[in-house]
Amino acid sequence: MSAFAVRDGFVASSGALGAPAAHFGNPIGEQRLLERGSAVVELGLGVVTVAGPDRLSWLNSITSQQLTGLPTGVSTETLVLDQSGRVEHAARVVDDGSVAWLLTEPQDAAPLAAWLDSMRFMLRVEVADRSADFVTVGSFTDTGAVADAVVEWVDPWAAVTPGGWSYASLxxxxxxDWTLRIAVLTPGAAAGLAASDRPVAGLLAFEALRIAVWRPTLSDADERTIPHELDWLRSAVHLTKGCYRGQETVAKVHNLGHPPRRIVQLHLDGSDAVLPAPGTPVVLGDKEVGRLAASAVHHELGPIGLAVVKRSLDPTATLTLTADDVVVSAAQETIVPPEAGATANVPRLPRLGAVKRS
Known part of the structure; x- marks a missing residue:
């Protein structure tokens, strides 16, 4: 059982054992308190630890971020890519001086730990899935928000990280102004926080705030996702570090090509009070042009979502989605523009044997 299940109005986010709250009876009010920094939210993240003297150089060699020499207490984010540059795992990373803490989506903790363990070879590292031993709690403040944290991760999303790149045109x-902090707590510390008078919010409130600032997570990715499509070069990829699996695709798309898909924010018509679910097809006319990655009701913006669509899609086109047999229209707000990539500005050479016409 979640430590926060003792709070009035607790509604679990799923039927999984120990699932955090979806809400406590007032998702919009909780959202406002969370955004102001008054409330905390149990995130239910997976926790993987990597100990040993080779931990940072080893993680550096197999993931997308520059981790060698990461200062103690400094937070960053990294991705595990396959040979084709597709996202397989994502982790929020902070090192406490002896252990690297990797926070990931709950369903990815065991697969990430297993993959890391398979890559150890002769290096002095020890990998463990510690998800059952800790509770992850988020808050929005400029200072440490939760006492007795074992370690705290500060989201770097507010600015482009060193070696990164943002495709967002705004x-x-x-x-x-995104100030998310995630505290890793022992169950006892989490129980003490739950028993305090600190306001609490559920995951519905957190998801709305995340979508509003275009913040990608592994839940937005599918089996084809490359980092460029979600504007994830901003915080999770170092473009000038040494080799790692998938680097060739990252560099080629960024310098010479364009990501085949791109993420957009959708402003959904709320007239019928229905919200399309993640995974819902995004349609233009009678053609599917993408999929909905996330959706929520924001306290100021109303119903919003993140969708991954074809690069060639007209950014001004009005799209439709279906929820409970109701057709919902959606206006796009560009995050990754169609022209993203090709930053090297290499002129295209004519094909061999092509006839130049005057």
Missing amino acids: EAHPGS
Whole structure:
């Protein structure tokens, strides 16, 4: 059982054992408190630890972020890619001086730990899935928000990280004021927090705030996702570090090509009070042009979502989705523009044997 199940109005986010709250009876009110930094939210993240003197250089060699020499207490984010550059795992990373803490989506903790363990070879590292031993709690403040944290991860999303790149075209990025902190707590510390008078929020509130600032997570990815499509070069990829699996695709798409798909924010018509679920096809006319990655009701923006669509899709086109047999229209807000990539500006050479016409 979640430690926060003792709070009035607790509604579990799923039927899984120990699932955190979806809400406590007032998702919109909880959202406002969470955004102001008053409330905390149990996130239910997976926790994987990597100990041993080779931990950071080893993680550096097999993931997308520059981790060698990561200072103690400094937070970052990294991806595990396959040979084709597709996202397999994602982790929020902070090192406490002796252990690297990797926080990931709950369903990815065991697979990530198993993959890391298979890559150890002769290096001095020890990998463990510690998800059952800790509770992850998020809050939005400029300072440490939860006492007795074993370790705290500070989201770097507010700015482009060193070695990263943002495809978002807006000068005033909606994530520039994003101050998410995630505290890793022992069950006892979590129980003490739950028993306090600190306001609490559920995952519905958190998801709305995340979508509003275009913040990607592994839940937005599918088996074809490359980091560029979600604007994940901003926080999770170092473009000039040494080799790692999938680096060739990252560099080729960024320098010479364009990501085949791109993420957009959708502003959904709320007239019928229905919300399309993640995975819902996104349609233009009678053709499917993408899929909905996430959706929520924001306290100011109303019903919103993140969708991954074809690169060639007209950014001004009005799209439709279906929820409970109701057709919901959606306006796009561009995050990754169609022209993203090809940053090297290499001129295209004519094909061998092609006839040049005047």
